[in-house]
Amino acid sequence: MTILLALVVTGMSTLILLALCIGDPKRKRAAGIRDAGQTRRVRQTLTAAACVPGLICALSGDAAAFLIWLGGCCVIGWSLAIWFSRHSQEAD
16 A cells, blocks of 8 residues: 555656646746746645645655655656756757
């Protein structure tokens, strides 16, 4: 049950992190894309939403699932940042 819970909540947070990366205004400015990206309020809402699955793990009392979620979000977040950085450098 712990692994299933951790995978589900990590997947939910991954989708939200992906949305944050796609709409990143700083990355878009650096790449010369005219689209303004997401507003500050949208980014704050998405950031809070990305933390909700971890909060669910913590409140359910499943420390292992919480730690798996935390580690998974860190690795996936950095991987997305690197991938989007390389993708924008290739566009130059």
